[in-house]
Amino acid sequence: MLALFREGAGEEMNSDDLKLFARVVAAGSMSRAAIDTGSDTSTVSRRMSALEGELGVRLFHRSGRGVVPTERGRALGEFAVQVDGLLAEAARVVGAGAGEGPERLHIAAQPTIAQMLFAPLAQVFRREFPRTRLRLVEALASQILDQLASGELDLAILYLPEHTGATRYDLLFNEELRLVTPADYPVTSDPLPLARLAEIPLILPSTHHGLRVLAETLAARNGFALQIALECDASIALTRRLVMHGCGCTLLPVAAVAEELAARQLGSCRFDPPLSRSVGLAHGRNRVTPDGLWAAERLLRTTLENLVTGGHWPDARLP
Numbered sequence: 001m002l003a004l005f006r007e008g009a010g011e012e013m014n015s016d017d018l019k020l021f022a023r024v025v026a027a028g029s030m031s032r033a034a035i036d037t038g039s040d041t042s043t044v045s046r047r048m049s050a051l052e053g054e055l056g057v058r059l060f061h062r063s064g065r066g067v068v069p070t071e072r073g074r075a076l077g078e079f080a081v082q083v084d085g086l087l088a089e090a091a092r093v094v095g096a097g098a099g100e101g102p103e104r105l106h107i108a109a110q111p112t113i114a115q116m117l118f119a120p121l122a123q124v125f126r127r128e129f130p131r132t133r134l135r136l137v138e139a140l141a142s143q144i145l146d147q148l149a150s151g152e153l154d155l156a157i158l159y160l161p162e163h164t165g166a167t168r169y170d171l172l173f174n175e176e177l178r179l180v181t182p183a184d185y186p187v188t189s190d191p192l193p194l195a196r197l198a199e200i201p202l203i204l205p206s207t208h209h210g211l212r213v214l215a216e217t218l219a220a221r222n223g224f225a226l227q228i229a230l231e232c233d234a235s236i237a238l239t240r241r242l243v244m245h246g247c248g249c250t251l252l253p254v255a256a257v258a259e260e261l262a263a264r265q266l267g268s269c270r271f272d273p274p275l276s277r278s279v280g281l282a283h284g285r286n287r288v289t290p291d292g293l294w295a296a297e298r299l300l301r302t303t304l305e306n307l308v309t310g311g312h313w314p315d316a317r318l319p
Contacts, residue, residue, distance in 0.1 A: 015087060017051050018080040021059070024048060025077050029066035101129030102154070102292035106284075107136055107300070108147060109157040111236045112256040113279065114138040116313055117157065117304065124303050129296065140233075141210045153284040154293060155300065160278040161210045169280030172301070173308050176315035177275045178268040180240075180257055181249045191272035195222060201229035203239055203248040214277060215251060240266065251275070254314040279316075 020037065024044065027033040034041045052059050059073035069077060105125075109117060118136045125134050139147070141161065147153045148167060160169055179192060179200065188196070198219070204226075205212045219226050229248035232239050236256055243250055244265055260266040281297070307313045 013051065013054055015083055017047065018076075018083050020044065020047055021051060022077060022080040022084065024060070024067060025069050025073070025080075027066075028068070032066075101125070101132040101296045101299070102290035103131070104133045104290065105135065105155070105293075105296055106153050107134070107155045107157070108139055108144045108153050109136075110141055110144065110159060111138055112253060113157050113159075116255050116307065120307065120312075121300060121303050124299060125296075128299055129292075132292075132296065142208055148282055148284055151284050154290060155284070155297060156282045157279060157300075157304075158282065159210050160280045161213065167282055169282050171319050172279045172281055172304055173313075173316050173318050174276050174278050175253045175255070175313075175317075176270070177251050177253055177277060178270055178315075179249055180243055180252045181267040181269070182243055182246045183264055183267050185249065185267055187267065187269050190269035191274075192269050194218070194271050194273060194275065195224060197271070198224035198227065201227050201248040203230045203232055203242050203250045204228060205233050206231045210277075211251060218275065253316075255316070258314060 020033070023036055024030060024033040027036055030045045030048070031041045034044045037044070048060065055072075055076070057072045058070050059076060060067040060069055107121075114136070118138075122134060122136065125132055137147075137153075141158055144153070144156045144158055145167060148156055157172065159175075160171075179187070179197070181187060202215070204215055207213065207216070215226055230242065232242060236252070239250055239252075240257060240260060242248065244260070254261065254268065257266050257268065261268055281301070305318065308316045308318055
């Protein structure tokens with residue numbers, strides 16, 4: 001059957017060409033095929049003429065009543081049927097079970113992100129992918145990065161470090177940081193000029209942590225030094241408690257202290273100009289990608305977007 005076509009021709013032909021060709025043959029008319037495909041008659045006619053030019057043969061007998069395939073057009077139609085069947089089978093085999101999510105999924109996030117995301121994410125996964133065995137882990141950035149590098153994680157949601165190094169991230173959203181203070185701390189203005197941060201005793205993690213690096217970089221760019229009252233590498237809950245007891249102030253998003261602010265156990269103020277950091281998605285390295293991961297990742301992204309656009313994640317905005 002291949003001998004019916006010019007040798008060396010057809011190198012640009014693709015499956016879309018064959019599908020459209022089959023539509024024209026079935027419809028018996030360029031105009032009816034255009035209606036079927038949501039296109040216009042001139043586009044369909046032009047593509048069929050281009051296909052004939054690529055193959056070096058006439059594929060249709062054209063008349064005022066429509067089109068009828070030539071002998072070589074009928075031969076091409078047989079190929080079109082075979083290709084369409086192969087593509088449908090490939091989609092069925094490759095996509096089998098993809099809509100059900102992966103069998104197992106290991107996701108990690110930093111504490112504030114985990115606090116905001118994990119409960120609604122678990123609910124969505126139970127509804128959409130009930131067969132997926134979901135493992136959620138809350139950890140510090142350094143621990144998550146180690147687990148990403150070793151391939152222990154499928155996905156991680158974390159605050160992007162000032163220097164990302166070899167880890168690649170997809171930006172999800174940006175979140176504003178505020179100065180979080182004891183309830184009775186005298187803040188002179190809200191928003192607070194960023195340069196005034198130099199006067200405030202801060203409780204921050206040690207230098208390896210992303211928030212500390214962000215604060216140190218910010219101070220260096222603006223020509224002042226931080227006043228570190230206390231270093232705390234424990235949980236955010238302990239940092240909040242230290243601030244409540246007047247041991248210093250800290251930098252946190254509203255999402256991390258919303259309950260304490262509502263109960264007036266802590267105070268907060270914005271900065272001028274605003275201070276923010278980015279939240280990104282990273283994939284595990286050196287591991288086989290589980291089946292259904294793309295569908296799971298899409299569900300995770302949708303859940304996050306709904307939290308942000310629905311106003312459930314304070315001071316967060318999509319890029």
